Amino acid sequence: MTRHGELGTALHRWRDRIAPAEAGPPADESGRAAGLSLTELAQLTGLSADYLGRLEEGRATSPSVQVLTSLARALRLSDDERRHLFLLAGQSPPAVGRVAEHVPPSVRRLLGRLAGTPVGVHDASWNLITWNPLWAALVGDPAELPPRGRNAAWHHFTGQPSRITYTPEQEARFEAALVADLRTATVHYPTDVRLRFLIGELRRVSHRFGGLWNSRIAGSHDTGVRTVHHPDIGPLTVDCDTFTVPGCDLRIVAHSAAPGTEAAERLRLLDVLGAEITARAAEQAPAAEAGEPASAVGHRPLTADH
Template sequence: MTTTEFGRALRLRRDRVSPEAAGLPAGGHRRAAGLRREELALLAGVSVDYVTRLEQGRAAHPSAQVVEALVRALRLDTEERAHLFRLAGLVPPGPDTVPAYIPPSVHRLLDRLAGTPAAVYDAAWTLLLANPPYAALMGDPSHWRGPERNSVWRNFVGPGSRARFTAAERRAFEAALVSDLRATTGRYPADRRLGQLVEELRARSDRFDELWRADAVGRHEAARKTIDHPRVGPLVLDCDVLGVAGHDLRIMVYTAEPGTRDAERLALLTVLGTQEMAT
């Protein structure tokens, strides 16, 4: 298979996906019903220039991560996902790797949570998809690349998040993340990317290495968090983690108790964030 065939397949699928189907507003004059290149690039987290080069056959050998991101952006089913991987000269990910495929039903779920911050993570806590309210609450993740999209990496060696913790809460949160990640490595021992992530974290973070050597296995689940937002101030929110049966995905949802100042601030920043993204 050639990159020209990949580019043609990518263009055909971009043309047939409407903005509404991809969770985008359809306003403004459009020459075609499908996605614009810049819209696909935004959804997939790659540059417009790279999408152009892929479609024109000038970019060779897209990585599995890029193909997976394009699959998610185009909301392809499992057969079309496998087809796009093969056109890129890649073997579709098998059962021994951490699943990154988001079924259409989960895409629709996030579309309907228009006023609720929600995001989809894989089993290794890599961010796959975030809706506009989540981006407004936690910061726009569209420019994050590589390990920056992984919550474990961000909390141990990266910039962290907007969540505020006491010292005790921080220790418990870190322990839960590491024990969860260790459980994931037990389910996917042959996943090379997962192994490389653990190796890098152990090499760069003494705290991660200490927790990893403790050999605890568990799950990171629901918690109440204080989010320090730069525009609306602190919000105390419930953070629930929902599992997607059969796909080993996690949906993280933030909600506020009705009638509270936190609920008012959450509604305000959701509106502000949506307006900024539309602009």
């Protein structure tokens, strides 16, 4: 079935589950099918019954955002159903006002159980908001950076000091994915002032970012290889994977090394450094959130000056 056919099927099924009384008393109740008729849906949405019929038959293929919004309201769709409707119609799902920084308890628990893997969690703007001790031990303690410095795009495109190096091909893929993610974020969060400010500043200070932004480059995160130059244990090459948390636009970045390799052994040694960083942070920071062990994660909410 084509996407347009799937849209029509979904609309028909959603229409069938709405009680006819939602559109007011019909002229004749005898012999009618359950659910709203196209005429009744037209009354609720202000659209023509003919157009709605063509939508369900797949003959009208490009409904506008305004049409989709009216349909979602009339059909009383849930948030997930509304998102599905927009995606079926080839439109970006309805946006929310601001990039969320909330990390669900399930993600925090996951971090706490990945003691042997350096893991950092970023929001849709690529602000690093949560990390575990081994992440800090491997790439440097993010708590020592200003809020703006904990944004991956700002850190990379403005040439801030970093322990990580790339080959030209690795760097090109990484940059394309970052820029594509930020462009997607502006679609999902069009009224987020901090996101707009970040992008404006990056375009102003980074010729490289500005060129990629204007090119409308497309990119996605795949399993990549990074070389980390650690001041105590020397260089180690690790794999890097980026995972997206459904429903909250978080990016979980994890570094790993194949078992039995020298890099894997060095990561185990870094666990000791990670524990030391956590101990220092515990002496300086407020108590961890209720129910979360102090050693599970590091968390620094970003401020508006990024």
